[in-house]
Amino acid sequence: MEFKLIAEYFDKLERISSRIQITSLLTDLFKKSDKDVIDKVIYIIQGKLWPDFYGYPEIGLGEKLMIKALSIGINVKEDTIEAELKKVGDLGEVAYRLKKSGSGTTILTFLGASSSSPLTVEEVYNSLSKIALAEGEGSRDVKIRSLAGLLKKADPLEAKYIIRFIDGRLRVGIGDATIMDALANAYGGGPHARPIIERAYNLRADLGNIAKVVASEGIEALKNLKPEVGIPIRPMLAERLNDPVEILSKVGGQALVDYKYDGERAQIHKKGNEIYIFSRRLENITKQYPDVRDYVKDYIDADEVIIEGEIVAIDKESGDILPFQELMHRKRKNDIHEAVEEYPVNVYLFDLMYYNGEDYTLKPLPERRKKLEEIIKPNDKLHVAHHIFTDDVEKLKEYFYQAISEGAEGIMVKAVGKDSIYQAGARGFLWIKLKRDYQSEMADSVDLVVVGAFYGRGKRGGKLSSLLMAAYDPETDTFYTVCKVASGFSDAELDELQKKLMEIKMDSKDPRVESEMEPDIWVQPKYVAEVIGAEITLSPQHTCCKGQVSKEAGLSIRFPRFIRWRDDKSVEEATTPQEILEMYKLKLKKKEDSSGETQPS
Numbered sequence: 257m258e259f260k261l262i263a264e265y266f267d268k269l270e271r272i273s274s275r276i277q278i279t280s281l282l283t284d285l286f287k288k289s290d291k292d293v294i295d296k297v298i299y300i301i302q303g304k305l306w307p308d309f310y311g312y313p314e315i316g317l318g319e320k321l322m323i324k325a326l327s328i329g330i331n332v333k334e335d336t337i338e339a340e341l342k343k344v345g346d347l348g349e350v351a352y353r354l355k356k357s358g359s360g361t362t363i364l365t366f367l368g369a370s371s372s373s374p375l376t377v378e379e380v381y382n383s384l385s386k387i388a389l390a391e392g393e394g395s396r397d398v399k400i401r402s403l404a405g406l407l408k409k410a411d412p413l414e415a416k417y418i419i420r421f422i423d424g425r426l427r428v429g430i431g432d433a434t435i436m437d438a439l440a441n442a443y444g445g446g447p448h449a450r451p452i453i454e455r456a457y458n459l460r461a462d463l464g465n466i467a468k469v470v471a472s473e474g475i476e477a478l479k480n481l482k483p484e485v486g487i488p489i490r491p492m493l494a495e496r497l498n499d500p501v502e503i504l505s506k507v508g509g510q511a512l513v514d515y516k517y518d519g520e521r522a523q524i525h526k527k528g529n530e531i532y533i534f535s536r537r538l539e540n541i542t543k544q545y546p547d548v549r550d551y552v553k554d555y556i557d558a559d560e561v562i563i564e565g566e567i568v569a570i571d572k573e574s575g576d577i578l579p580f581q582e583l584m585h586r587k588r589k590n591d592i593h594e595a596v597e598e599y600p601v602n603v604y605l606f607d608l609m610y611y612n613g614e615d616y617t618l619k620p621l622p623e624r625r626k627k628l629e630e631i632i633k634p635n636d637k638l639h640v641a642h643h644i645f646t647d648d649v650e651k652l653k654e655y656f657y658q659a660i661s662e663g664a665e666g667i668m669v670k671a672v673g674k675d676s677i678y679q680a681g682a683r684g685f686l687w688i689k690l691k692r693d694y695q696s697e698m699a700d701s702v703d704l705v706v707v708g709a710f711y712g713r714g715k716r717g718g719k720l721s722s723l724l725m726a727a728y729d730p731e732t733d734t735f736y737t738v739c740k741v742a743s744g745f746s747d748a749e750l751d752e753l754q755k756k757l758m759e760i761k762m763d764s765k766d767p768r769v770e771s772e773m774e775p776d777i778w779v780q781p782k783y784v785a786e787v788i789g790a791e792i793t794l795s796p797q798h799t800c801c802k803g804q805v806s807k808e809a810g811l812s813i814r815f816p817r818f819i820r821w822r823d824d825k826s827v828e829e830a831t832t833p834q835e836i837l838e839m840y841k842l843k844l845k846k847k848e849d850s851s852g853e854t855q856p857s
């Protein structure tokens with residue numbers, strides 16, 4: 257197929273703005289395109305060489321290098337090109353004008369001695385790919401030479417669009433939706449084929465691939481299209497509601513309720529030992545998570561599978577889940593192996609879309625979940641998301657509080673009926689998110705009293721490393737629990753802590769302590785520690801201010817960290833529940849003022 261055809265259509269497309277006309281021109285172009293290069297035609301129209309999820313480099317050729325290549329290609333001095341560019345402001349247009357005017361034409365070309373065969377789409381595509389992929393020593397020359405070669409052969413219009421493509425300025429303004437309309441007209445017999453094409457695109461987010469299938473095998477082949485390992489599925493998205501009663505009724509009265517983890521969404525593809533991880537935006541993020549790739553290799557029992565989950569940062573010592581921001585360290589670190597060591601992650605899986613040749617997207621959620629559970633071998637890195645099945649609003653509320661008190665962002669309430677398919681690429685009420693609006697950022701630290709302690713896990717196994725902390729209410733002379741603190745201690749502080757706590761260990765709870773948690777050891781309220789967290793949030797597990805904001809839950813600190821001991825304070829001088837309530841209300845008010853969001857009732 258000649259590249260000229262594309263250039264001519266680009267030229268026509270540039271002159272019109274009506275969507276109907278654009279679709280009709282595109283339909284013509286597709287009809288005239290060769291089936292074996294239709295994928296490349298689509299990518300070029302999209303202004304790229306391949307789908308983003310390949311993770312291949314973009315073409316990345318600066319203006320200086322393009323001018324150099326053009327100068328060699330058309331045999332015109334760089335100065336002349338630069339001067340023209342100043343006037344015209346578009347290097348594509350400059351190339352067009354110079355070629356058209358015959359500048360740089362030698363006597364040999366004039367006589368036709370060096371005339372060559374017309375440029376093909378394949379040739380242009382291959383040269384552009386070579387330019388994009390060249391790296392390392394000598395790559396600059398390779399890029400210039402390849403482009404110069406193309407421009408030499410190109411006619412004026414072709415040169416214009418080759419340069420504009422590289423420059424990222426095609427300006428033909430064609431989105432995926434229009435491409436799908438045109439594909440439906442060209443290969444599917446008309447607009448009625450559009451939903452079939454869209455469904456296929458949702459399953460394989462690669463329009464080049466979809467075009468190739470429909471062009472060479474027909475629309476029927478698309479109807480039966482399955483997801484393919486290596487090509488991401490467009491993600492299913494959730495609606496948001498705040499009223500648990502409404503949420504449950506929307507999903508049909510019964511639901512699978514998952515913790516909503518606060519991490520990075522990951523769509524994981526596996527074919528034997530080949531593993532790809534795609535982000536929410538379908539970028540290839542496999543390189544950032546070599547550990548996750550290994551876990552999938554070791555613990556997922558399937559030849560071919562596509563699963564989905566949330567990658568969550570984990571506290572190295574306690575194993576508790578950490579806020580999303582912690583994952584950012586991974587992206588910033590150059591040394592990925594060091595980052596893996598320093599910022600470990602767990603994966604909480606929540607769906608399965610494809611398994612050993614079978615498309616699972618059209619199966620109801622319980623069936624997908626069952627298969628997911630079956631293929632995970634016992635391990636402590638990859639888990640199915642924490643969940644319950646319920647038809648009871650009270651249980652749902654309780655579970656919401658439990659989720660946030662354990663560091664989750666809220667819950668995902670999911671339909672479980674016959675129609676509870678995986679709606680690729682769509683946002684709907686089959687999944688509804690209930691997030692903690694009940695939150696209040698914590699600007700100030702608080703001073704809390706140690707009333708109990710828990711033994712750690714992993715490296716901290718056998719050591720008391722998590723402290724049950726309480727606020728003190730002088731009115732009732734009672735200690736009300738607020739949070740468990742497990743991070744922020746240095747190794748030396750941790751060692752010292754063992755001695756400190758064993759000295760004040762009690763056989764049972766101090767009568768002044770009000771707690772719903774049962775720590776491994778109780779201690780006499782003696783030490784005060786300064787603690788800061790991400791925010792103050794509701795939690796059913798803690799007794800501080802229970803009943804004052806919500807019937808079921810008290811106030812707690814999310815992601816608390818130890819700052820230092822406050823030996824200068826007696827336990828009676830610790831922060832009071834009243835103060836924590838004030839902090840909570842103050843921030844909450846500010847948040848409402850600015851966002852206008854309502855709270856779940």
Ligand code: ATP
Nearest residue numbers: 493494514515516517518520521566606641668689
């Ligand atoms: P959206 O993804 O809906 O456009 P968003 O990007 O703002 O919105 P959220 O509102 O936080 O994200 O909610 C959706 C995200 O929650 C999902 O994309 C996914 O990454 C995450 N998530 C965490 N846990 C789950 C779960 N158990 N099931 C589904 N999604 C979950």
